Amino acid sequence: MKRILVGIKRVVDFNVRIRVKPDGTGVVTDGVKMSVNPFDEIALEEALRIKERGGAAEVVVATVGPADCQQQLRSALAMGADRALHVQADGIIEPLVAARALLKLIEREQPFLVILGKQAIDDDNGQTGQVLAALWNRPQATYASKLELVGEGTARVTREVDAGLETLEVDLPAVITTDLRLNEPRYVKLPDIMKAKKKPLDTLTLAALGVEQRQQLKLVKFEPPLQRQKGVRVKDAAELVEQLKKKGLL
């Protein structure tokens, strides 16, 4: 079956203003709104559109994380994914571990396309897609703003790079990571949330997949960023230009 695998990560919602705990051991996440990483919603939307155009038969979403992550998998099922896989793991999951777990799922599911977000907006690592592509020894096309399947077995991907837009051709299967302008994800309708409750969600463990939960980076301390000093209001363009000239900026 032609299948697309999409990574889903549970993150602190992008609207939340994060605060560092006073003792520096982390950030405050109690009672904070959690969501699907916005880039993963874009990944899922792209997969659903490919399926709706007849380019795939099934869209499977997967996450590696604690039990709470099932909420985000249910959101993904409500958006339209067919099936969900939850790899249960507590504590810190580094990109290498997430990628090793996703690779095991790839071996089981044999997708022709794997779509992840370009970065998770909490840790901002932006690694998992590339690490996965390396472990799998398959192409990667990161920061995608356009994805076209060309015939059987290849994709043409437009990437947002510092210089502008780059186009690559990759043989499938491949890993794609999404940028903001790939698409605009659909809104979930209430009946879909009900329907999603009946869709299959399988739970596995890292151990059952044979992946060791190694942590190679110790989180030593968290600090709030330096705050900028509050500035002044100027009354008009003339005063602004005068101030900037005084500082040698104009």
Next chain:
Amino acid sequence: MSAKILIVAEHDGTRLNVSTAKCVSCARAVAGAEITVVVCAAAAAPLAAQAAQIAGVARVLTVENPANAHALAAVLAPQLAALAAPFNLILGPSTTFGKDLMARIAGLLGAPQVSDIMALESATRFRRPIYAGNAILTVEADGAARVVGTVRMASFEAAGGGGAAAIEKAAVSAELPTHTRFISVSAAKSDRPDLQTAAKVISGGRALGSAEGFRILYSLADKIGAAVGASRAAVDAGFAPNEMQVGQTGKIIAPELYVAIGISGAIQHLTGIKDARTIVAINKDGEAPIFEVADFGLVGDLFQIIPEIEKLV
């Protein structure tokens, strides 16, 4: 034992990107580090000569291969992973080139990667921003044989010139894939300064209303020699091209002067400009969050104010 650091050079085939000299600055924070720069290219000699001049570089390695004409991560990563063994730390810039490539190298090596290094406390201890810059995390690589890192460009000045490093050809045997092919790159040609290195940047937001609207920014920018940036809302709406986006998911910049025009100041935008020396905000809403970080704030209609400023400078 002194740390051995390998820096992956970024270039366009003829010129070294300034990001390489910024990575060297980052690496020099480790006392006594031995710094090697590696240049992968189709024709590496002119690039290697530029790298050899960066102050603090001990050695330049060249990896020449016609397949390296375009920077494809899938092609470069196996060659760089093959060179990694003698090094403790392998650094690249946190640009789209480096972000795409370094994590693939980390994957091949099974090494941890530290993304967006803003300070290097030792060869194994780093500070990096998380949550769109709302927290700074110190991480320590515990016992890893080697660590991969990307260097946050806004945190480092480029290392100076005057060096005279030895240049050596590296022999790498790595199988290069053909599954990934470069087709094209389209970059708007512009005579304006580069957004990532410009001393002055003027950015526009949704309030500019159209690509036409952005013209008043270009006009002012050209008069004062500034680069032009944009908020995500402006890029999404098609007023400006993607390479102009500033913020968490666009470019992170640190100009001397940043002027935010008709930009509300969402946290995702602010994280891209936190290190600017002076921030100016022009917005018709006096309550806009951009004013919380602005050194100079001016409340009013941009369509009136910008032409006035242009006349005064």
